[in-house]
Amino acid sequence: MSDSILEEVFIKRSQQKKKTSPLNFKERLFVLTQDKVAYYDYDYDKGKRKGLKGSVDIEKIKCVEVVIPEDNAPAERIFPFQIIYDEGPLYIFAKSDDVRKQWLHKLKHLVRFNKELMQKYHPCFWEDGMWRCCQQEVKQAMGCRVLETRNGVGKGLSKGSRRKSRKPLPPTPEEEKPTRPLPPQPPKQPKFSEGMTVIAEYDYAPMAPQDLELRKDEEYLILQICDANWFRAKDKYGNEGYIPSNYVVEALNGLEKFEWYCKSINRSQAENLLKTENKDGGFLVRDSGKYTGKYTVSVFTKASPQGPTCRHYNILINHQNQFYLAEKHCFSNIPELINYHQHNAAGLVSRLKYVISNRTQNAPSTAGLGYGVWEIDPRQLTFIKELGNGQFGVVKYGKWQGRHDVAIKMIKEGSMSEDDFIEEAKVMMKLRHENLVQLYGVCTKQRPIYIVTEFLSNGCLLTYLRENLQHPSPVQLLEMCKDVTEGMSYLESQQYIHRDLAARNCLVDSNGTIKVTDFGLSRYVLDDEYFSSVGSKFPVRWSPPEVLLYCKFSSKSDIWAFGVLMWEVYTLGRMPYERLNNTEIVDKVSTGYRLYRPQMANDKIYSLMMNCWQEKADERPTFQELVISIQDLLDNLY
Template sequence: MEEFLRKHLTFLTSFWNKIHPSHLPSNCSLGFFDPEAVSLQPDLDSNPELPDISLVSVLYDFTARGMDELSVQRGDKLSIIKEDGEYVLARRLSGELAMGYVPANYVAKIDRETASSNWYFSGITRNEAQLLLVSPPNCHGSFLIRDSESSPGEYSLSVRNHTKINHFRICKGPSGSLCIQQGHTFPSLEELLTFYMVNWKVIQSPLLQPCIRKRTPEKDEWERPRSEFMLRRKLGEGYFGEVWEGVWKNTLPVAIKVMKQADMRAEDFTKEIQNLKSLKHDKLIKLYAVCSMGEPLYIVTELMRKGNLQSYLSSAEGKELRTVCLIDITCQVADGMTYLEEQHVVHRDLAARNILVGNNLICKIADFGLARILKDDVYSTRGDTKIPVKWTAPEAANYRTYSSKSDVWSYGILLYEVFTYGQCPYEGMTNQETIQQITQGYRLPRPVTCSPNIYCTMLECWSVNPEDRPSFLDLREKLYSIYRRLQHSLS
């Protein structure tokens, strides 16, 4: 390889002599080169007229594996000096001046028009475009053009229409013409945008002003590359995506929640992830890491070996639990919910399926706050779809009014699940029938294994007026008192 490069890329002779001085004649001096330096900058400075075959944008991160390769990051701008099979010899145009080989399929050609336009955002994903467009000072009518993720070399137009982000594929024809719709082709992106600014009703999205750029926030210690995690075994699937058992850096067992960006409200994602990072309590599932750059999104947490509480209670081991153990479970959940209540965080989907069980019957709350990320229509009460209407307080189901008091209602349903060993509430009823029955005053009956004082607590949780429901602090104290009395009687 070295001899080939020496023969065909003679302009790199000084570079190779620097790396392999053994090829130099014994009386040859290294001249101005620092023997310890590894940058290509001296070569670039001494050859300022290197030809620019084309301007390209980097599609994927690439780490150099040798001195002849160039490390690049997605979004970098490069000038192609030479095409060589599956690789291109490229010169970096920003940051530290350097050149080297990069895989040809890691770059896509761009033209001078896009490089100098304030509406062109190179190297950003669909989700990153959404986050930019919904962030202040951008507003209704803000737009940008980005590289297509699915079709390298083509583009996508992203437009903010009030609170919704619309994405349009910009196809490129054989002659280089561009179009969003058949019959409307344009020689350049500038002319395409000019047409749709005037005729915005064709795509039902007004193009009022280019998206305003902002500095990309620095990655914090929670953000980790997806390559550090390996998915091993699918544990389940729910409203928030798939849950997998995995391993972090080939050593630490973890649970990985895999979420699709298409099912999320982008403007809420960042806020809720920050909530997850800031909340710390012994009865909340511990967050380890987040992979939010690109798709799919990973939320990485500690692994609870016995799975979710609903499945555990209905298992052979769960059905053997005595009443004192069941009350212990409810106390642990009340403890974690008291902390969330104090932090003014609303869970929105408190249920046995979102309580995870570990060894020694340790229980922890999961998925707190993630319901805000989902699109509004996921929580519709129409039809008998798989939504948590049967766990949701009437004011939340009917009017989207969520609060700690609506979580208290859900906690009452969770009590019912625990004392029926995982039985589904309102079994046999559709979501619509459930809402109608609750509105008419119907309440779930007392489970056989449930004492009258605990059932009385359930009924308090299901008070029509949210203000009449107890706080989680009250619930925790009441249930701990019942637990201590029962423990004392058994001893």
């Protein structure tokens, strides 16, 4: 046995390996040698050590540091320190500060050449399933305070990764000022009410026994608003059941009855649809990108001197509240205007010959596969092909009940905190937005568990950027970014943080709409490498300084990540900081380094990215502000 370097009786705290484990404090004789720290029972009467209770090999120690004492700590527990190794922090209480300093000095000297020394640590205790310093609920989460420096080099940092700037680091969590609260959301007026008559925009085949069939363009009476996603309704035959709220509109709004009205489509998507149909005089009516409550007629022509092209005409209103495209031809409503121009060009590039619509094939996703359904029977799933392999396991394309397209994420055992996620899934299913991938339900009765979501045929945005976009227009790139901000603005309004926003975590539907996926899932990762900023799986390239240094996530860290996502879009999927490794990125970003301006991004676009990369989190915009800024840029392009 190695000769002892130090011996001392300390109080040791139990490691609380489970959230429910009670804490206890016991006196142990600690013995430090060149090879290990060991602790024993101690016989006070005879002044001798008894049985060995535990030990930590010196070569496995990742950090040795003081701990901030708990509030109102008793006198014997006001000088704590910690030894961090694979099994977590070992908390020890010295009898005096001098004794603590002696042990810390000797331990740090012994571990100074260890391979896996930490860059950051938690200055407060892990207690009741939470880090008291930063409120993170994952025990393996990266520390929130950078280790103090010695001779200019951080303990645990290699010489190549030392700071090259004297610019001060952001404040530690204890010193940090509270971030600026999100601006209050405007009060939402209820769109529907009980007793209201609505019209079905899409056919809906019941997916659960309690659902009611919807037939496009027929009227229904709302009996009960169960939640934002589902209504109980009655049809004209007296049948009652549950219907998805996003499949119906108020009967007073007339445009939804017409095939030519495609409300949820933007300019570039309209052009793609019209060019795909390739019919001279093909047209559709859509919501104007410039003004709420205004409309645009998009027309495809083959007769242009420039070759096949699309023209866009805003529907205007004169002083008599009449609608017109050509000022000499005014009408009391939009259907009359469209009917006239179906027979007369009257100043347009072509008369409106063919109705082009995406409504039949693009019915929106529902919040769940039927009202109240969140647990899905795996026997009703058919697996068709593998789509990819992600953080949690294999993702497959399949069918539910043989007729509904779904994506099925098969969770690799040990990759996720499953019980916590299953509880959260009930909440996540209620999140519904046209720019979010809809969670349909989960299969939890067997292992591995499955997560069943909406299927998007064009796959991952990152692959789409790299392989499908050859010569994208400025409008197309900016509308992709706007889609993401719309979905993230909704998450922001629901106080939901993504934590892993990037092009790889967005999907593209058949119409070119971008939808954000995997929001919030990183909270349930069980992977040491993911929680280390030097690990290859941690999203270092999309993370702001407060996440890299303190693992402090917020809606403003999502804003930073969105700026990087914009950069991915404007470089058609290049790797951010492609010539730097993770350690170099942590060092450079925290000292002010930022990504360069992509060739396809003008100064205004790059300025928007740079606003997302403000060093102080509270100086970054909100997603709602980004939606407005991007729309302003689009208006100038239109």
